[in-house]
Every structure is written in structure tokens, then in C-alpha cells.
Amino acid sequence: MTDRGSLRSTLHQRGMRMTPQRQLVLDAVRELEHATPEQVCKRVQGTAATVNITTVYRALDLLEELGLVRHTHLGHGAPTYSVEEHEHVHLVCHRCDDIDEVPTELLGDLADRLDAARGFALDATHLALSGVCRKCREANPHVEERR
Known part of the structure; x- marks a missing residue:
């Protein structure tokens, strides 16, 4: 489930809307491969300057619940996110x-x-x-x- 249609379909099945912010967050995680929420936010703000860190955290939580991203704690500090199929x-x-x-x-x-x-x-x-x-x-x- 890696394209926009699949994300839209999954959200729709759960009674949720596809938002540009959710797609931008998923795209940023894919592009960065490993990224903290702050790094994701910075990448997203390059396209949508009004997106804030709270929106990014909410989108990451939802995308993880949907099985599209996962987080790992690589030490002290913020978790690092990657896409589900990025396994190592x-x-x-x-x-x-x-x-x-x-x-x-x-x-x-x-x-x-x-x-x-x-x-x-x-x-x-x-x-x-x-x-x-x-x-x-x-x-x-x-x-x-x-x-």
C-alpha cells in the first residue's frame, strides 16, 4: 500500500478523510527513509509552510496505526520513523x-x-x-x- 489511491482508500474505509497534510507526511517519511518528527515537519514545511509539528505527530500516529509507517527508538530523544516495508x-x-x-x-x-x-x-x-x-x-x- 504505497500509492495515494491506497492511502485514500484505507482512510475512506475507516471513515476518515484524505488530507494533503497526511499525504505530505507519508511522502516525507518515504523520501527521508529515517526521520524524526521534527525532520518530517521541516520537509513538509518546504511544501506547506503552515503545517505544524502537532499536525505531523497526529499524521504519524495515524499512519502507524494504518501500518504504513513504523517508529524505532535509536537512542535518547525522538523516535525515528520509516515506511513499513523498510526493514532492517x-x-x-x-x-x-x-x-x-x-x-x-x-x-x-x-x-x-x-x-x-x-x-x-x-x-x-x-x-x-x-x-x-x-x-x-x-x-x-x-x-x-x-x-
Whole structure:
């Protein structure tokens, strides 16, 4: 469900109106790939200067409820939004704040172990892992990280 007609149809089925603001917010998330509400707002205001952050938050909440976007917490601060089909695990360096991405399949063994041991179904598409990136580890190899 990625085009304007699908969004319009989904909203109409739920008794809601398609608004230009909702479409602009969805378009901004798609274009930015990962974006905080503030970044989405800035992008939307490039087209529609009167759209405020409250409207963006409401649109993001609705789009998430409709399954068109998802949010992930990549550290402290505002959540980051991406489109539903944009699936990967985020690796967040807590030293330099760099963010990398890896395929969700890398967590397959962990997901299987959690399911077997706890009956827990891991959603790796909605996940950020915190640690130290290679660059930071190479710059300071004597600092041990928690395991």
C-alpha cells in the first residue's frame, strides 16, 4: 500500500478523510527513509509552510496505526520513523552516534532461541541495538565494552 489511491482508500474505509497534510507526511517519511518528527515537519514545511509539528505527530500516529509507517527508538530523544516495508536492524554507536543497518535475518538464531526458551516472537524489523562501532573500537582498543 504505497500509492495515494491506497492511502485514500484505507482512510475512506475507516471513515476518515484524505488530507494533503497526511499525504505530505507519508511522502516525507518515504523520501527521508529515517526521520524524526521534527525532520518530517521541516520537509513538509518546504511544501506547506503552515503545517505544524502537532499536525505531523497526529499524521504519524495515524499512519502507524494504518501500518504504513513504523517508529524505532535509536537512542535518547525522538523516535525515528520509516515506511513499513523498510526493514532492517539498526546498529547505534553510543560513542559517536553513528547508525548502521544490517538485514533482519542476522537475528534469526536469536529469534529462534527466544521462541524456544520463552515463547517470545521477536520483531527484528522494529529494533535498534546499541554498542560501539568498528571505527570507535579501533580508535580506542583498550576500552572493554559490556557484554
